[in-house]
Amino acid sequence: MNEVSARRSDLAFRIALNLRSIRGRAYPRIIGANREPSWIFFEAVLPLLTIAAYVFIYRAIAANQIVNANAETAARILANTNALVASVVLGGAMVAFWLNVLWSMASQLYWEKEIGNLQLYMMAPMNRMALLGGMAIGGVFMTSVRAISTLVAGVLVFGVVFQVADPLMLLAVFFVTLVALYGLGMFFASLYLLWGREAWNVSALLEEPIFFSSGFYFPLGGLFNYGGWGSVVGIVGSIIPAGLGLDALRQLTLGQTAFGGKFWVLSAPVELEILLVLAIGFLVLARYALAYLELLAKREGKLTSRHQ
Amino acid sequence: MSTYWRTFKTAAWLGWEMDSNWTEPWLFLIYSIIKPVAGAFILVFMYVVIWSINGIADPQSFAFLYVGNAFFIFVGSTLFGTFQVIQSDREWYQTLRYVYISPISYYVYILGRAFSKILVSIFGVLITLGFGFFFLHVDMRFTPDRIPLFIVSLALGLFVLLAIGITLGAATFLMARHSQTLAEAVPGVFYVFCGVLFPLTILPSWGQSIGTAIPLTYWFEITRRILLPFQYNTGLAAFGDWEILAFLLISTFVFFGLSLGVFRLGEYLARKAGKLDMTTSY
Numbered sequence: 001m002n003e004v005s006a007r008r009s010d011l012a013f014r015i016a017l018n019l020r021s022i023r024g025r026a027y028p029r030i031i032g033a034n035r036e037p038s039w040i041f042f043e044a045v046l047p048l049l050t051i052a053a054y055v056f057i058y059r060a061i062a063a064n065q066i067v068n069a070n071a072e073t074a075a076r077i078l079a080n081t082n083a084l085v086a087s088v089v090l091g092g093a094m095v096a097f098w099l100n101v102l103w104s105m106a107s108q109l110y111w112e113k114e115i116g117n118l119q120l121y122m123m124a125p126m127n128r129m130a131l132l133g134g135m136a137i138g139g140v141f142m143t144s145v146r147a148i149s150t151l152v153a154g155v156l157v158f159g160v161v162f163q164v165a166d167p168l169m170l171l172a173v174f175f176v177t178l179v180a181l182y183g184l185g186m187f188f189a190s191l192y193l194l195w196g197r198e199a200w201n202v203s204a205l206l207e208e209p210i211f212f213s214s215g216f217y218f219p220l221g222g223l224f225n226y227g228g229w230g231s232v233v234g235i236v237g238s239i240i241p242a243g244l245g246l247d248a249l250r251q252l253t254l255g256q257t258a259f260g261g262k263f264w265v266l267s268a269p270v271e272l273e274i275l276l277v278l279a280i281g282f283l284v285l286a287r288y289a290l291a292y293l294e295l296l297a298k299r300e301g302k303l304t305s306r307h308q
Numbered sequence: 309m310s311t312y313w314r315t316f317k318t319a320a321w322l323g324w325e326m327d328s329n330w331t332e333p334w335l336f337l338i339y340s341i342i343k344p345v346a347g348a349f350i351l352v353f354m355y356v357v358i359w360s361i362n363g364i365a366d367p368q369s370f371a372f373l374y375v376g377n378a379f380f381i382f383v384g385s386t387l388f389g390t391f392q393v394i395q396s397d398r399e400w401y402q403t404l405r406y407v408y409i410s411p412i413s414y415y416v417y418i419l420g421r422a423f424s425k426i427l428v429s430i431f432g433v434l435i436t437l438g439f440g441f442f443f444l445h446v447d448m449r450f451t452p453d454r455i456p457l458f459i460v461s462l463a464l465g466l467f468v469l470l471a472i473g474i475t476l477g478a479a480t481f482l483m484a485r486h487s488q489t490l491a492e493a494v495p496g497v498f499y500v501f502c503g504v505l506f507p508l509t510i511l512p513s514w515g516q517s518i519g520t521a522i523p524l525t526y527w528f529e530i531t532r533r534i535l536l537p538f539q540y541n542t543g544l545a546a547f548g549d550w551e552i553l554a555f556l557l558i559s560t561f562v563f564f565g566l567s568l569g570v571f572r573l574g575e576y577l578a579r580k581a582g583k584l585d586m587t588t589s590y
Binding site for chain 2: 045046047048049050052053054056057058059060061062063064065069073076077080081084114115198201204205207208209211212213215216217218219222223225226259260263
């Protein structure tokens with residue numbers, strides 16, 4: 001074994017190389033956001049309007065419900081509406097991460113293929129997972145701007161009150177949800193090595209149906225309480241980590257008794273355990289799918305084919 | 309004029325092919341339907357949840373938001389249709405330079421590309437309305453004597469949408485590849501201020517003022533007056549149908565003129581800054 005080969009097989013060298021790759025791929029996303037101020041405006045400010053629309057829906061319906069209600073019922077309706085508004089705000093923050101997973105993780109390799117960068121990545125000596133890891137870290141940073149602005153707007157503009165009794169659990173659920181989500185994004189990204197525009201359209205298709213089935217704008221338990229096909233849709237939606245993650249985050253920030261305690265899917269600790277399994281599962285799946293689909297794409301000559 | 313028409317037709321055909329030829333027609337049809345229906349279901353379950361939690365049904369509010377949301381499909385797809393043309397041609401397919409230097413109107417070309425999206429979204433609107441009427445029992449009525457008014461308001465509404473789309477889309481001449489975000493964010497403005505899902509009266513007074521200055525507010529108002537068998541207090545009750553239609557007509561002309569001006573300005577600034585053919589890869 002010559003000196004160069006020996007160095008490349010050295011574990012410390014490989015770790016350092018992949019860490020540099022992660023940093024290198026995360027860098028343009030973090031710095032890119034600063035160089036494009038319009039991006040921050042479009043990412044952070046304008047999406048708040050869609051969230052505001054959902055908030056006003058609840059308020060408009062509640063305003064009608066209150067008209068003929070007595071004082072006690074009116075107070076209950078107001079409390080429930082505030083909890084629903086808080087649910088929308090949390091969902092709106094999670095939407096930012098889901099859209100980032102779809103468009104800046106899953107579709108990114110397709111985009112790189114289209115603009116001719118993918119072959120450069122493939123020739124580079126780093127692990128592909130390091131590349132995706134860097135994209136994920138950069139993406140989380142980029143998206144946090146939007147998510148934080150959503151939460152701040154929720155508190156300041158809509159008067160949402162969060163009651164966090166267990167901040168450690170809250171942080172654990174949040175970060176495990178993110179790892180699971182971005183693990184899923186890495187898995188999706190591998191599919192794009194093989195597919196072309198059909199995969200791009202699948203990403204587009206995974207917006208509204210997932211917002212619905214994962215309960216981004218209403219408690220996920222609403223689907224399960226509906227029974228029948230509602231439960232089926234809820235179970236399918238729970239495979240996307242955002243669904244259970246949001247349910248746990250809502251329990252931890254609104255209290256178990258919100259909505260009469262009838263709209264939670266499972267308890268927060270159980271949901272955290274499931275999310276952990278999903279996170280590990282998606283990362284492992286992504287690792288193997290990436291290797292397999294890269295090989296398949298090379299065999300079929302689709303790895304660098306553009307405009308398909 | 310014939311050049312404009314030919315450009316429009318060819319661009320619309322191109323847009324249709326680009327949107328649909330990645331799969332089989334039946335799969336594309338399902339794809340075109342699932343998104344708007346799922347969007348409607350978000351609202352259905354928001355209503356179901358607040359009804360279940362508070363124990364008070366409000367079918368009129370539900371019909372109001374359901375019909376508004378169904379017609380909002382046109383807004384989302386038309387705006388996306390106009391926003392993404394410049395950036396997809398410039399960065400994705402990198403064909404903008406060839407189209408731009410050809411002897412056609414690029415403005416008309418964008419109109420044609422966006423028109424294909426409107427055609428596809430008609431299916432989504434019809435399916436959403438049909439599903440609401442037959443399965444969710446949304447309280448709607450459509451009498452034959454209202455058909456001419458409906459057609460005129462629909463045509464004006466779609467035209468003003470295209471004009472607004474091109475006015476705002478001109479900004480994408482100068483932007484990095486974020487039209488996806490723009491297409492997601494800008495409809496949010498209309499979602500909130502145009503009384504799409506809730507009456508304008510629920511907004512603070514400054515919000516109502518913004519709403520009454522946007523032509524789409526009048527389009528949604530008249531569409532609901534045609535389709536819903538009840539009048540809701542939207543803050544526009546003082547205006548008759550013809551007055552609403554007149555507002556829509558005038559604003560259509562205003563936005564058409566504005567779109568021409570802003571488009572030329574965006575084009576000029578992009579050429580001046582050397583951004584007309586840029587690619588942004590991060």
